[in-house]
Amino acid sequence: MEDGLQNLCPNTSHNWSFAARPSKNARERLMRAASYLFCNHGFAATGIDTILARAETAKATLYNHFASKEELIAAVLQAEGETWREWFFGRLAQVEGSARDRLLAVFDVLQDWFADPGFYGCPFINAVAEFDTGNDAVRRAAALHKEHLITWLKAQAIELQAKDVAEVARSFAVLIDGAIVAAQHSRDPEFARNAQVLAALYLDNLTAQARP
Amino acid sequence: MEDGLQNLCPNTSHNWSFAARPSKNARERLMRAASYLFCNHGFAATGIDTILARAETAKATLYNHFASKEELIAAVLQAEGETWREWFFGRLAQVEGSARDRLLAVFDVLQDWFADPGFYGCPFINAVAEFDTGNDAVRRAAALHKEHLITWLKAQAIELQAKDVAEVARSFAVLIDGAIVAAQHSRDPEFARNAQVLAALYLDNLTAQARP
DNA sequence: GACAAAATGGACCAATCTGTCTTGATCTTT
DNA sequence: AAAGATCAAGACAGATTGGTCCATTTTGTC
Numbered sequence: 001m002e003d004g005l006q007n008l009c010p011n012t013s014h015n016w017s018f019a020a021r022p023s024k025n026a027r028e029r030l031m032r033a034a035s036y037l038f039c040n041h042g043f044a045a046t047g048i049d050t051i052l053a054r055a056e057t058a059k060a061t062l063y064n065h066f067a068s069k070e071e072l073i074a075a076v077l078q079a080e081g082e083t084w085r086e087w088f089f090g091r092l093a094q095v096e097g098s099a100r101d102r103l104l105a106v107f108d109v110l111q112d113w114f115a116d117p118g119f120y121g122c123p124f125i126n127a128v129a130e131f132d133t134g135n136d137a138v139r140r141a142a143a144l145h146k147e148h149l150i151t152w153l154k155a156q157a158i159e160l161q162a163k164d165v166a167e168v169a170r171s172f173a174v175l176i177d178g179a180i181v182a183a184q185h186s187r188d189p190e191f192a193r194n195a196q197v198l199a200a201l202y203l204d205n206l207t208a209q210a211r212p
Numbered sequence: 213m214e215d216g217l218q219n220l221c222p223n224t225s226h227n228w229s230f231a232a233r234p235s236k237n238a239r240e241r242l243m244r245a246a247s248y249l250f251c252n253h254g255f256a257a258t259g260i261d262t263i264l265a266r267a268e269t270a271k272a273t274l275y276n277h278f279a280s281k282e283e284l285i286a287a288v289l290q291a292e293g294e295t296w297r298e299w300f301f302g303r304l305a306q307v308e309g310s311a312r313d314r315l316l317a318v319f320d321v322l323q324d325w326f327a328d329p330g331f332y333g334c335p336f337i338n339a340v341a342e343f344d345t346g347n348d349a350v351r352r353a354a355a356l357h358k359e360h361l362i363t364w365l366k367a368q369a370i371e372l373q374a375k376d377v378a379e380v381a382r383s384f385a386v387l388i389d390g391a392i393v394a395a396q397h398s399r400d401p402e403f404a405r406n407a408q409v410l411a412a413l414y415l416d417n418l419t420a421q422a423r424p
Numbered sequence: 425g426a427c428a429a430a431a432t433g434g435a436c437c438a439a440t441c442t443g444t445c446t447t448g449a450t451c452t453t454t
Numbered sequence: 455a456a457a458g459a460t461c462a463a464g465a466c467a468g469a470t471t472g473g474t475c476c477a478t479t480t481t482g483t484c
Contacts, residue, residue: 026431042342044256048472058432059473069472120344128397129341130254132332142397170394171406177397178390178407182382185340185354185389194383195390201413238461260442270462272445281442 027065029055034076039120043073043130073127074137080123081145088113089152099159100203103172104196107179111192114183121184125177149173162206175199239277241267246288251332255285255342285339286349292335293357300325301364311371312415315384316408319391323404326395333396337389361385374418387411 033055037046048069052059066072088109095105113119120126124142131138150169157168179195182188245267249258260281264271278284300321307317325331332338336354343350362381369380391407394400 040345042256042344044254045342047470049470058434060433060475061431063473064431121341125393125397126341126344129333129338130257132254132338132396133252139397146397167406170403171410174390174394174403174407174410175386176390177393178386178388181337181389181393182386184344185337185351185358191382191386194379195386198383198386198410198414201417202410205413259440261440268462270464271443272463273461275443276460 026055026057026061030057030062030065030072031076031079033057034072035080038073038076039080039123039126043127070135070137074141077123077127077138077141077145081141081148084123085145085148092152099156100207103153103156103160103203104199106172106176107192107196107199110176110179110183110195111189114179114189114192119184122177122180125180146173149176160203160206168202168206171202172199238267238269238273242269242274242277242284243288243291245269246284247292250285250288251292251335251338255339282347282349286353289335289339289350289353289357293353293360296335297357297360304364311368312419315365315368315372315415316411318384318388319404319408319411322388322391322395322407323401326391326401326404331396334389334392337392358385361388372415372418380414380418383414384411 030051034046034051037051037054048059048062051072052062055062062072066075091109091112092102092105095102124145127138128142150173153169153172154165157165160168162168175195175198179191182191182194242263246258246263249263249266260271260274263284264274267274274284278287303321303324304314304317307314336357339350340354362385365381365384366377369377372380374380387407387410391403394403394406
């Protein structure tokens with residue numbers, strides 16, 4: 001019954017999850033199964049055997065491709081992040097207009113993400129929440145992912161001729177993280193709108209004080 | 213060595229964690245140990261035996277007080293939330309001034325929270341991130357906790373004579389969640405400042421359009 | 425068609441998981 | 455002092471964990 005999700009997303013415009021992509025060889029089947037289970041049921045809570053059953057794969061095959069469960073988690077996070085960023089920045093690249101339009105469009109794209117029935121929050125936020133202390137690989141993967149986002153945000157801020165580019169990126173990071181968590185907890189995609197309103201006010205204030 | 217944390221906080225102003233409170237009977241020792249371990253190493257990743265060792269308690273004693281690990285988790289979340297809210301709203305109650313001052317002070321208090329060396333993020337955000345699908349008790353506990361926060365925020369919004377009280381609360385929820393997650397990931401308490409700036413802009417805009 | 429590499433199923437291992445139960449020691453209440 | 459609850463210590467059960475190993479089958483390449 002829960003298999004429905006994996007066949008729901010592919011070939012739609014919502015393929016932000018690595019788990020929702022066509023399979024080929026054993027490695028990809030493993031990655032897809034692990035992505036789905038890790039993200040939906042937690043990393044520690046998902047056992048190797050469950051992944052094997054879902055991927056219809058033998059245990060030896062898994063350990064031929066990945067040295068350990070930790071490595072599998074790292075691979076899943078990396079792939080999941082890559083797929084998501086391709087989708088996210090791809091959507092934003094289609095936005096015609098100024099950097100301001102693009103920055104505000106962030107929350108439109110986020111809302112589409114939140115509205116997907118398979119939305120389970122940000123894998124990196126969830127992973128850090130689960131491991132935090134200890135697993136440094138997970139923390140580093142999350143930091144890298146966020147770095148990509150920050151870089152993009154800073155580029156827009158530069159185009160806006162903002163005085164403090166880093167602060168713009170930090171403020172948007174707060175809004176994005178907040179929207180993700182609020183939407184995840186309430187299952188209400190409309191939190192993206194609240195974040196967007198705050199972002200618009202912030203940008204208005206920014207340009208107002210830049211041109212007095 | 214990691215025992216340092218549990219003896220660091222009690223009798224300071226930072227006793228927002230249930231784990232940082234003087235122990236008495238076995239039940240409280242269990243709760244303190246479970247709080248610390250669950251919050252710092254994850255719920256699923258923390259085994260019963262680890263809790264027993266830290267609480268210096270026998271297994272039978274645990275199961276005399278709690279029917280299962282799930283129930284222990286629920287008890288920990290409830291206690292952790294209660295302690296945190298007492299600390300948080302207590303601090304805010306000391307703020308002299310208008311509702312606006314109190315709403316902005318939220319982020320000063322948050323920053324103090326973030327700056328604590330034992331800060332591990334919000335237990336409810338972390339728990340939902342770990343369980344999400346499945347464990348409904350956890351989701352409900354998190355929803356209840358957030359409801360307390362929303363209620364307080366709405367009360368302030370009413371005092372502000374805001375038009376849409378619920379929207380004010382939602383916007384602040386985004387800012388609070390975002391600050392928590394950003395601070396947790398980066399270990400940088402200054403994200404509270406970014407959220408505060410956004411909140412100030414929002415409130416300014418609110419009162420400006422209320423009195424045209 | 426021959427041969428090497430990769431994938432497979434599944435037995436198997438040691439460790440750990442939650443939870444039960446027993447036995448004595450310690451404490452409180454009457 | 456007697457009675458009864460509470461406690462620590464740990465053996466134990468049954469299931470599950472991550473991980474290894476091997477014999478077999480499939481696959482791709484010359």
